[in-house]
Amino acid sequence: MTRDAALPIAVRQLTKSYGTVQVLDAVDLDxxxxxxxxxxxPSGSGKTTLLMMLAGFVRPDCGSITFGExxxxxxxxxxxxxxxxxxxxxLFPHMDVAANIxxxxxxxxxxxVETAKRVEQALELVKLGGYGARRIDQLSGGQRQRIALARAxxxxxxILLMDEPLSALDKQLREHMQIELRQLHERLGMTTVxxxxxxxEALTMSDRIAVIDQGRIRQIDTPKTIYERPxxxxxxxxxxxxxxxxxxxxxxxxxxxxxxLSLAAQPPQTGPHxxxxxxxxxxxxxxxxxxxxxxxxxxxxxxxxxxxxxLVHASLSDGTMVSVRASASSQAPxxxxxxxxxxxxxxxxxxxxxxxxx
Amino acid sequence: MSxxxxxxxxxxxxxxxxxxxxxxxxxxxxxxxxxxxxxxxVGWLFWLSFLNDAGGLSPEHxxxxxxxxxxxxxxxxxxxxxxTTTAICILLGYPLAYVLSQLPRRAANICMIAVMLxxxxxxxxxxxxxxxxxxxxxxxxxxxxxxxxxxAPLALVHNLNGTLIGMVHIMLPFLVLPVYASMRAxxxxxxxxxxxxxxxxxxxxxxxxLPLSLPGLLAGALIVFILCLGFxxxxxxxxxxxxxxxxxxxxxxxxxxFNWGAASxxxxxxxxxxxxxxxxxxxxxxxxxxxxxxxx
Amino acid sequence: MEWLGRAATDTQITHGRRLWLYVLAGLILxxxxxxxxxxxxxxxxxxxxxxxxxxxWSLRWYRNYFNxxxxxxxxxTSFKAxxxxxxxxxxxxxxxxxxxxxxxxxxxxxxxxILLTPIIVxxxxxxxxxxxxxxxxxxxxxxxxxxxxxxxxxxxIVMMVVSSALKSFDMNQELVARSLGASRVRAFFIVTxxxxxxSVVSGAILAFLTSFDEVIVSLFVSGGQNSxxxxxxxxxxxxxxxxxxxxxxxxxxxxxxLLLAISxxxxxxxxx
Numbered sequence: 001m002t003r004d005a006a007l008p009i010a011v012r013q014l015t016k017s018y019g020t021v022q023v024l025d026a027v028d029l030d031x032x033x034x035x036x037x038x039x040x041x042p043s044g045s046g047k048t049t050l051l052m053m054l055a056g057f058v059r060p061d062c063g064s065i066t067f068g069e070x071x072x073x074x075x076x077x078x079x080x081x082x083x084x085x086x087x088x089x090x091l092f093p094h095m096d097v098a099a100n101i102x103x104x105x106x107x108x109x110x111x112x113v114e115t116a117k118r119v120e121q122a123l124e125l126v127k128l129g130g131y132g133a134r135r136i137d138q139l140s141g142g143q144r145q146r147i148a149l150a151r152a153x154x155x156x157x158x159i160l161l162m163d164e165p166l167s168a169l170d171k172q173l174r175e176h177m178q179i180e181l182r183q184l185h186e187r188l189g190m191t192t193v194x195x196x197x198x199x200x201e202a203l204t205m206s207d208r209i210a211v212i213d214q215g216r217i218r219q220i221d222t223p224k225t226i227y228e229r230p231x232x233x234x235x236x237x238x239x240x241x242x243x244x245x246x247x248x249x250x251x252x253x254x255x256x257x258x259x260x261l262s263l264a265a266q267p268p269q270t271g272p273h274x275x276x277x278x279x280x281x282x283x284x285x286x287x288x289x290x291x292x293x294x295x296x297x298x299x300x301x302x303x304x305x306x307x308x309x310x311l312v313h314a315s316l317s318d319g320t321m322v323s324v325r326a327s328a329s330s331q332a333p334x335x336x337x338x339x340x341x342x343x344x345x346x347x348x349x350x351x352x353x354x355x356x357x358x
Numbered sequence: 359m360s361x362x363x364x365x366x367x368x369x370x371x372x373x374x375x376x377x378x379x380x381x382x383x384x385x386x387x388x389x390x391x392x393x394x395x396x397x398x399x400v401g402w403l404f405w406l407s408f409l410n411d412a413g414g415l416s417p418e419h420x421x422x423x424x425x426x427x428x429x430x431x432x433x434x435x436x437x438x439x440x441x442t443t444t445a446i447c448i449l450l451g452y453p454l455a456y457v458l459s460q461l462p463r464r465a466a467n468i469c470m471i472a473v474m475l476x477x478x479x480x481x482x483x484x485x486x487x488x489x490x491x492x493x494x495x496x497x498x499x500x501x502x503x504x505x506x507x508x509x510a511p512l513a514l515v516h517n518l519n520g521t522l523i524g525m526v527h528i529m530l531p532f533l534v535l536p537v538y539a540s541m542r543a544x545x546x547x548x549x550x551x552x553x554x555x556x557x558x559x560x561x562x563x564x565x566x567x568l569p570l571s572l573p574g575l576l577a578g579a580l581i582v583f584i585l586c587l588g589f590x591x592x593x594x595x596x597x598x599x600x601x602x603x604x605x606x607x608x609x610x611x612x613x614x615x616f617n618w619g620a621a622s623x624x625x626x627x628x629x630x631x632x633x634x635x636x637x638x639x640x641x642x643x644x645x646x647x648x649x650x651x652x653x654x
Numbered sequence: 655m656e657w658l659g660r661a662a663t664d665t666q667i668t669h670g671r672r673l674w675l676y677v678l679a680g681l682i683l684x685x686x687x688x689x690x691x692x693x694x695x696x697x698x699x700x701x702x703x704x705x706x707x708x709x710x711w712s713l714r715w716y717r718n719y720f721n722x723x724x725x726x727x728x729x730x731t732s733f734k735a736x737x738x739x740x741x742x743x744x745x746x747x748x749x750x751x752x753x754x755x756x757x758x759x760x761x762x763x764x765x766x767x768i769l770l771t772p773i774i775v776x777x778x779x780x781x782x783x784x785x786x787x788x789x790x791x792x793x794x795x796x797x798x799x800x801x802x803x804x805x806x807x808x809x810x811i812v813m814m815v816v817s818s819a820l821k822s823f824d825m826n827q828e829l830v831a832r833s834l835g836a837s838r839v840r841a842f843f844i845v846t847x848x849x850x851x852x853s854v855v856s857g858a859i860l861a862f863l864t865s866f867d868e869v870i871v872s873l874f875v876s877g878g879q880n881s882x883x884x885x886x887x888x889x890x891x892x893x894x895x896x897x898x899x900x901x902x903x904x905x906x907x908x909x910x911x912l913l914l915a916i917s918x919x920x921x922x923x924x925x926x
Contacts, residue, residue, distance in 0.1 A: 013364050026364070055833050059374050062364030073366050074373055077832040078841075084833035090826040094848045104834035151834065161833075384753030385765055388746040388809050395806040396772055399783030406786075450682050457679035472683045478910055479690045480867045482887045483903040487689035489895060490696065497692070497706045530686060588776035591869050595891045605778040605870075612782050612874075625779035632776060 006034040006191045007068040007158040009054065014063035016049060016215075023049050024060065025215040034189045036182070038202040041212035042238070048163055050212070051195045055161050056080050067159060078107075082159040083152030083190075087167055089144045091136045097123075097147055098132030104155040122150040125184065142173045149181075153188060160192045166201065178204050199239045203227060211235045233351060236276050243322045244274040247350070254350075257318040261294045262345040273350040281347040282324040284312070284333070285340040292345040298322065300337045314339060400629075407622035419623035429624070432607040439518075439593070439603060440586035443525045447582050450526070451533035452575060458534075459541035470538075477531045485595050488524045489515060492596075516598025524596040525589060532585065533578035540574025541567075580639045584632055604628050690907060697900035715901035724886065725902070731876065732866055732883035734797060739804040739865035744858040746805065747812025752842070755820045766817075770810045777870045780807070785874035795877040803875055804865035811864060812857035819853030820846075856917045863910065 009031040016024040024046045031037045039047040052058040054065065056077035065073045072080055091100050098119050105115045123129050126146035131139075139147065145165060152160060166174045166181075182205050185192055196202055202209045203223040210220040211234070219231040230236035233244070247256045249270045254261045256275065267273060282296075289295055298314035301321070309325045310332045316322060324341060326332060333339060410416040423429045454473075458466045476484060491497050492515035499511040514520055544567065552562040590605035602610075604624055611621035669676075692706060697715055699708030719725050750769060754762045772780065784803050785794065793799035823846065831841035847854070872882040883902070890896050 015364055057829050059370055062367035062370060064365045074369055076837070077829070078835050078837050082833060084830060086826045086830055088824065088826060090824060090830040092827060092845055103831070107835040155835070378757060381753050381757035385750040385769070388750035388769055388813070389765065391746060391802065391806050392769055392772060392809060395784060395802050396775070396780060399787045400775060400779060402786060403779065403783045453675060454679050454682045457675055469683060472687050475690060476686050478914060480903070480906050480910065482867070482869060482884055482891070483693065483906050484689055486887070486891055486899050486903055487693045489891065490900070491689060491692065493895065495703060527686065527689065588778060590778050591888065595888070605776065608778050608782060612785070618786065621782055625776065625782065628776050629779055632774065636774070
């Protein structure tokens with residue numbers, strides 16, 4: 001399998017409503033050849049519906065889906081040639097591991113010798129070589145996950161769909177599998193659409209992330225862009241922790257509650273804006289700062305000891321609450337202390353003004 | 359249904375319709391069979407019950423039910439027998455279910471096989487067995503006299519006694535099963551709590567256990583009563599022709615008198631009574647559930 | 655008998671004080687089992703009068719049964735009707751249960767209700783209704799008539815058993831099978847059916863027994879060449895107590911137990 005064999009996906013005007021509930025609202029989406037794209041959104045956002053439409057299990061009201069050159073919107077699921085991994089794995093309990101993986105090959109008329117060879121290869125690929133004769137109920141959660149993956153890729157589909165495949169695993173295993181899935185994708189290079197509600201998972205694994213809310217794609221970009229330069233408040237709040245402070249932009253510069261700020265870039269529009277502050281980009285200033293660091297005075301309202309660090313909640317001069325981490329070893333701030341918080345000009349980001357959003 | 363405009367909208371709508379029809383058509387054959395062999399005949403009887411001998415519309419058959427004492431007797435017998443059977447089933451079934459629910463699971467399951475055995479044995483086999491056991495020279499009479507329990511053979515069968523014994527035997531599992539299930543569902547902590555709060559064991563049973571098991575008992579009694587209303591075989595055989603329940607009367611009307619109208623009207627009344635009792639009872643049971651907190 | 659003094663309940667009533675309850679329960683269990691069980695030894699009695707325990711043992715009543723053309727014909731009819739009913743009701747009932755489970759259409763509740771009516775309507779009403787219609791269309795005393803009526807009675811039972819199995823079945827498995835290349839029909843047969851097969855087999859056995867044990871409808875619509883075993887037994891019971899019936903009853907009990915054992919074995923295998 002090479003990256004060239006992978007197929008790009010193009011979704012146009014995909015719409016679905018159940019009664020008055022609009023699940024998907026004229027969604028357009030392009031997944032590039034061999035790309036790992038994550039659909040990220042809260043539950044009920046429509047991300048799983050979108051995936052199910054790609055697989056052919058949910059019929060949209062209208063729209064178009066093409067795999068490569070081929071229009072597939074009316075194609076039955078079994079003719080789409082996509083691999084799919086479900087949240088609960090859906091392994092067949094009445095078949096052993098090898099029979100589960102051989103299932104798609106059997107349906108494609110692959111002969112016995114070839115089937116055995118490819119099943120074993122798939123097992124090797126997911127690091128479970130020699131597990132073929134096991135019964136499904138003898139496997140752990142992580143092993144089941146790998147078998148489900150092996151079954152979905154053994155017939156070399158040109159598109160792989162995954163619906164929250166790691167959500168049933170414990171945290172440690174989940175983080176381990178994220179890396180493994182990512183490596184596997186790099187080796188196989190099939191176009192992958194991955195659904196999750198876990199932003200960290202999306203950031204770790206994806207080439208690009210499409211953030212979905214209420215049936216619409218709110219932003220589609222690389223993890224770095226999504227995190228650092230969100231298009232709108234929803235994306236900014238959904239991904240990572242953030243606080244917003246109101247600032248005023250004039251042609252001469254930008255001020256926060258009377259304090260002039262230096263920005264990474266002057267926004268195209270003047271007027272009130274929201275400055276996005278990620279807690280990890282704030283620092284408690286001990287000495288006088290460098291020139292390109294904005295100083296925000298604040299009063300400590302709470303200091304919470306967390307072992308490796310102390311989480312400090314503080315109130316800015318306009319009353320906005322921010323949080324910042326102080327190292328546990330340094331002199332920990334106390335409630336009521338006055339602090340100077342520093343924000344690098346390079347780390348400032350103003351959200352584009354949105355209609356109807358204060 | 360709002361019509362969405364957009365690419366492929368028409369075809370997608372058509373595909374969805376075809377898929378639904380295909381899935382729906384899976385129920386088609388069963389629906390057709392039940393409709394032709396059940397709804398049509400019963401509907402036809404319903405219609406017949408409103409026709410007089412000349413073929414005109416008339417409530418004659420229903421009026422006769424009120425005026426002719428033999429019909430009234432059949433209905434009275436049906437209700438009396440059903441009621442008595444249900445009462446005996448409660449008296450026997452509740453303690454049995456209680457003991458079973460207190461046993462360890464394994465032992466209870468083995469005993470359950472005994473409860474289910476009559477459930478699975480052919481109705482006629484059981485009826486025959488009772489006939490053999492209860493007759494004048496039957497086992498019960500011979501052993502009863504041999505052991506000196508009574509002197510002359512008792513009339514145990516071909517009368518009301520035989521009918522009731524046979525019906526209780528058939529109906530008992532229907533009562534024990536729901537009662538047992540509802541008793542198993544009672545959290546023993548409730549009884550511990552009652553004892554802790556100062557209730558004597560007897561009072562704990564009456565104030566806590568019984569109310570919690572009541573929905574199961576009500577459901578079981580309801581099933582028993584309704585099934586009893588339609589009994590035919592047991593009264594016909596163990597009643598020896600002396601017991602006429604409504605179902606027997608219906609059969610006689612057909613077999614001896616070929617009076618379809620009369621038989622149909624009886625059947626219709628029996629059916630409507632069944633549905634009415636089911637309806638009323640379903641409300642009652644739900645009410646009971648609400649009052650009982652829905653734990654059982 | 656130290657056990658009698660031990661506490662039986664959380665409310666500290668001893669087993670001794672509840673002894674009467676145990677005796678009562680035992681007697682009731684005996685009442686439930688005894689009639690069925692006692693027929694078996696009696697069927698091996700030599701005597702015309704059914705005594706217990708039998709004075710002399712013999713296979714006389716079994717010979718009587720197997721040598722009677724009428725009984726043999728009735729047995730054949732019952733088996734034929736039972737097997738055909740099993741086939742028709744199992745297929746139709748399973749299809750209906752699957753259709754209603756997957757279609758999620760607005761009227762599925764109503765359709766389910768209609769398909770359950772044969773359980774609610776008094777059998778005697780069904781019996782004379784079917785008889786009435788069969789007279790008109792000349793299906794009385796025909797095998798097809800018996801099978802149609804019995805299938806109608808058995809469909810709700812199959813449907814309930816299969817529906818409850820589908821409710822606990824993970825439909826994602828069918829989706830996965832389809833995404834891996836199986837058509838809907840194929841996915842049902844190679845993924846869903848093997849996993850609900852215990853229920854389907856149970857439903858089939860229940861359908862067979864429904865037909866095999868059915869008395870009232872058979873009384874009206876079977877007869878002549880196609881008189882069922884139950885119809886003949888019923889008529890024999892009304893006339894006199896023929897010990898041949900003890901032999902037949904014993905055979906029926908054995909058959910029923912065997913069928914139930916089979917369904918249990920199937921169940922065990924699926925559980926693994």
